[in-house]
Amino acid sequence: MSAVPLPPTTAPTTPAAPPLPAQIGKYRVLGRLGEGATSEVYLGFDDFQGRQVAIKRVRAAAAGGDPMDGHYSERFFAAEAALVGRLQHPNVVQILDAVPDPVAPYLVMEYVAGSTLRPYCRADQLLPLELVVEIGFKCAMALGYVYRQGLIHRDVKPANLLAVLTNGVVTDVKISDFGSVLNLGSDVTQVHRVGSLAYMSPEQLDGSTLDSRADMYSLGAVLYHLIAGRPLFDAQTQSAMMHQIYHADPAPLVDLRAGVSAGLDAVIQRALAKNPDERYADWGEFAQALSGLVTTQQVPRGRIQDVLDSERFTLLRTLEFFQSFGDVELWEVVHRARWQRFNFGHALYRKGQEGNSFHIIAQGEVEVFRDGNRVAKLGSGTSVGEMAYLAPSDELKRHSTDVIVTKPATTISFTPDSLMQVSANCRHLFHDSFIRVLVRRLHAAHEAIAHPRRIL
Ligand SMILES: Nc1ncnc2c1ncn2[C@@H]1O[C@H](COP(=O)(O)OP(=O)(O)OP(=O)(O)O)[C@@H](O)[C@H]1O
Numbered sequence: 001m002s003a004v005p006l007p008p009t010t011a012p013t014t015p016a017a018p019p020l021p022a023q024i025g026k027y028r029v030l031g032r033l034g035e036g037a038t039s040e041v042y043l044g045f046d047d048f049q050g051r052q053v054a055i056k057r058v059r060a061a062a063a064g065g066d067p068m069d070g071h072y073s074e075r076f077f078a079a080e081a082a083l084v085g086r087l088q089h090p091n092v093v094q095i096l097d098a099v100p101d102p103v104a105p106y107l108v109m110e111y112v113a114g115s116t117l118r119p120y121c122r123a124d125q126l127l128p129l130e131l132v133v134e135i136g137f138k139c140a141m142a143l144g145y146v147y148r149q150g151l152i153h154r155d156v157k158p159a160n161l162l163a164v165l166t167n168g169v170v171t172d173v174k175i176s177d178f179g180s181v182l183n184l185g186s187d188v189t190q191v192h193r194v195g196s197l198a199y200m201s202p203e204q205l206d207g208s209t210l211d212s213r214a215d216m217y218s219l220g221a222v223l224y225h226l227i228a229g230r231p232l233f234d235a236q237t238q239s240a241m242m243h244q245i246y247h248a249d250p251a252p253l254v255d256l257r258a259g260v261s262a263g264l265d266a267v268i269q270r271a272l273a274k275n276p277d278e279r280y281a282d283w284g285e286f287a288q289a290l291s292g293l294v295t296t297q298q299v300p301r302g303r304i305q306d307v308l309d310s311e312r313f314t315l316l317r318t319l320e321f322f323q324s325f326g327d328v329e330l331w332e333v334v335h336r337a338r339w340q341r342f343n344f345g346h347a348l349y350r351k352g353q354e355g356n357s358f359h360i361i362a363q364g365e366v367e368v369f370r371d372g373n374r375v376a377k378l379g380s381g382t383s384v385g386e387m388a389y390l391a392p393s394d395e396l397k398r399h400s401t402d403v404i405v406t407k408p409a410t411t412i413s414f415t416p417d418s419l420m421q422v423s424a425n426c427r428h429l430f431h432d433s434f435i436r437v438l439v440r441r442l443h444a445a446h447e448a449i450a451h452p453r454r455i456l
Helices: 067-081 129-148 212-228 238-247 262-271 283-295 309-317 327-336 386-390 416-420 424-450
Strands: 027-035 039-046 051-058 095-099 106-110 114-116 161-166 169-175 338-342 347-349 358-370 373-378 402-414
Touching: 027 051, 067 095, 067 106, 129 161, 129 169, 129 212, 129 283, 129 309, 129 327, 212 262, 212 283, 262 283, 283 309, 309 327, 309 358, 327 424, 358 386, 386 424, 402 416, 416 424
Parallel strands: none
Antiparallel strands: 027 039, 039 051, 051 106, 095 106, 114 161, 161 169, 338 402, 347 402, 358 373, 358 402
16 A cells, blocks of 8 residues: 555565465456555456456465554545545546455455556656646546545545556546545544655645645646656755645746646646645636646647547536536446547438438537438437437338537537447436437427427
């Protein structure tokens, strides 16, 4: 686990790595993923569920080590064990199981194929600015989710943010290591001074009562490090570092890296305000400030991805169709939907074609023609093709109209198979939205019968 009480313990002298265990509980051990101050992390395989998992086994207890270490390990283990099955968010590592083995207790987590964000803090390995902002957005949204569960992480740092790597490129991020978490619902006392000094807010340092703005400061400090390639503050001694955290202004990011705009600098510096009241009021505000940098082009656009996940998320959030979707379900849509761009004149559907997909128009406009007559114009936030998609019989699955793009459109689409990939809750929300759409269409059809010449 990552939390280090102050004063920090000296780095453990790591003996040569012990041989790999063949099995931990019901999990086959496939390899070693890493190690922390208090634990070893293994790649395991769950034969029952048929999936890879990460197993974090407490080392101090296994070695029957120092009672102090053992004491802390137990506390950290208990904190994470209490969260089994509780945190379900695409940007939070899921804790799947906790086994309080008397010799070596272990946690089983979702396996993240990648590395921590630590290597990307090095000046020669910095990530593109737009990716850092994207990581910030996702972490802010995820920590907002964590906070709504009544939790404050208290140890947000690069080593606790796992980067998902796809072909060597960072494509996603997941918050891990809840060993220092403060559970506002059940922890009667706040055990002060857990966390990592370099990313620690002034109020966390002096043991004040914390709220989510302490994590906000830490995330700001992580983003600062990822942008600048150097930590917020750097000092030879712990007391000098503490003095800087209390009193020093961080060097402006615009001076530390080419391409950093005043806007980006200001967004990060606000999260780093010494006084929590001067930071963002809530996580939504911080996330919005970060995504706003992309929409207002205050971060240079590289070519990592044509459209960022955060842009897609923000776009979907504005659409009526998704108004009842929570953040978690909306992220599922961002990741699972097929996103397509269509030019003017493209036929989304032709009369007589069998429908096995539906589209939701994210941007642009389509018109619906029945036998050459325009019968409807559909703009962003509406669905099209859902009638054939939902039809109970093959005969009704054939489209009865032509649907043509009349303003360049971005749509997201699902097939029955791809909709089965999302959670039951997310599917349920789709069905709710379809009911609303269909009731409106029915009403429109009645109007059309009553006023046949009107275009709907
Ligand atoms: N879910 C996971 N999937 C893949 N790798 C993981 C996962 N969790 C942890 N790791 C790897 O194991 C390493 C150690 O994990 P972790 O930081 O949770 O242990 P720790 O004992 O808390 O460490 P520290 O005290 O140094 O923060 C991580 O740096 C990471 O490389």
